Amino acid sequence: MHIKMVVLAVALFVILSSCAVECWNTNSEMERLRCEQTTLHQQQDALAQMRLGCHQDRAKKEVGTNILTYGAVDEEDDSLHVSEEDSRKQGDPCFHYTVLDQAWRATNTTTSYKRCDRNVKWNGWYRLFYNGKSIQMPERCVPVDKCGTNSPLWLAGPHPKRRDGIVTRNVCGHWKKDCCAFKSTPIQVKKCLGNYYVYKFTQPTSCRLAYCADINTLVCGRCRRNQSCVSQDKINWRCKTKKRILSNPQIHFFASYPGQLTGKVNRIKYSKVLVNMGRAFNRGTGVFTAPVKGVYQFFFSTQTANTNLKTDLWLVVNGYWVAVSHTHVFRPSTVGNLSTYMTFLRKGAVVYVTHNSGRSWANGSSMTITFGGSLLAQWK
Template identity: 55%
Template sequence: MMLVVYLSVLLMPSAIVGTESGRGPFKTDVWNKEDQPLWEQLSTLQKEMNSLSREQVILKQKQKAIDRMLIIDENVTSLTESGRHQLLSPPHLWLNGKDKDDEGHDLPKYDPCYHSTPLDQAWRTTNYTTKDVKCDRQVEWQGWYRLYYRGKSIQMPERCIRKKHCGTHAPLWLTKPHPNISEGIVTRNVCGNWRKNCCYFKSTPIQVKACPGNYYVYKLVKPTKCHLAYCADVNTLVCGGCDRQQNCMSRDRVNYSCAPKKRKIIEQVIHFFASHPGNLTGKVAQIKFSRVLVNEGAGFNDQTGVFHPPVSGIYQFYFSSQYRGGDSNVTNLELVINGTTVAVSRSDVKTPASIGALSTFMTTLCKNSNVSVTQVTGQSWANSVSNTITFGGSLLMQYNEKEVKLLGCLT
């Protein structure tokens, strides 16, 4: 009687269980065998218990996989503005570099972009000098590292660094540029500057990988000698803040800052040079310089002697003449822009001799302005080959749209 009661207690909790496929509960076969001998019921019960045991193993494996996905290593996170961590990598990359899990199953290979050790040491920066020199040969390097400076991502220099910087005697730098993401993991040679030789120390090559998010990771190794140390180029941090209108500049190649981009002197080529092939007497309202030798940009009109700037910008003009002297023979030439005299060339020679003169003028002009030369009074001498009565000019700097508006030009 007691055995029957014991079996009833034993069997009742097993009345409803989950299927191995997870499709829902079902009733055990024990309930369908109540009219069978006890030993057959015990055999059926043993089979059911074995099935449940296998189910528990599977559930345990799934739970461990979920637990791994929920582990957040501080090495694969970055701080947001609110100070809370934000995930940077998919779960299958958080497996700490193991080849197999606790059950012996193969794990996917990890990406060093999401499994690196932060290296935030201010003394490594290119603008840091100290008498307390460091030596990276004394460091037990393990795996991949990401360089930081005060919590901000930074990278190794791609240029020769002055000796006794980066907190060491011979700073280590990369001899070739960093890779792009599509190149994957690459090997780069490392050099240390010493005795006026940027590559006096040829250290052991390292591996480098470009990562999403505009940063790099490095598989650092022990340098060949002391005192050598890996550099962190502080200019990459500064230059990352420069906008499109700025360049990252440095006078000493150690301390960098953002500076406005230098303008090109000439963006569009505009030059002209023309001469008048004969004498001029008295007032000539607009000299027609019909002999055109240069007209780059097609701004000069040889029919009218007028120059029309093809673009807005800064121009320089010059005009010349060979003046004939006399008792009352004062000769004046004027440069006229948009109807206003802006420059004058005057000759007052009392003797019958002649004298040559050249005048220049620089100004800002809007597109399609009118520029010409006039003789107010006097006499100017020239012939078909002399080129003594001349007019010319050049564009020095073209204005952009913003500068054109500030100048008040009509586009």
């Protein structure tokens, strides 16, 4: 297109230059005016040709990519333009497919004239539509005489995820109460960005078989990039927002009890929380709940000053007493103890500290009755 514009621009320059010289050499005022009018007409014609060339090139480009007008690119994500160009260069079928919008293929359609996809010359990849709306093949057995044929073809396997790339799936045809009476030639399937699928259809093994378009999956074309189309019965579909998974969650907490504890305290409620990254520690209950599966390390401490008195604090994990912080004072003095414990926890595991016996003391600044922990490594 740029070369054509340059050529036309040069031609226009030559025409104007020659006419300008001729007009300059004309003695008569009338002839000079007539020459200038001729130059103006030639200029308009040249500009019209340039515009026509631009429109033709643009039209050719649109015709070559008209398959993208059905939402192959999510307009909400500008970062997709680069990957889109890369995909086109690599021949990604998500951007190079044929639209297959035939209402008779719908799973709720019955016609007197029975179609046969064996007579179709399948070539390349196809995307299913129903009245201009994106749709996909059924993953369940379709009743006989639906989809405009005798034996409807359905996908005998789940649709792939995007990370699976291009996969091969078997295709079955329902006939005489046998959902897979006809085991047709396998096809290739790929999931594309934008919650739609493309299929590389092949000729079925026999006639009066046709590929189906599941009318129940119309909702799938409305799912956003952060949603997936899910169904429990493969009939009723809905858009479900994908859960955001933390790649490297930061889980740390440190709390203290600024007071005295005596005797049996089933669960210490550490009211002074200094660090609570990830908000997995509950100030009101004194319980830490593991937000992800992984390896955790905990520490807890006590301080006592009563002669001949034993003080025990236990770390409790999912109801099991797993580690103790023990002190025993034999003479008038004060003794403290800090214990640590490392373990593997599943998501939802609960951890707390119990005061089993003795007497512990602390104040607002001593930090002698403490409880803390961190996630060391997440297990995916």
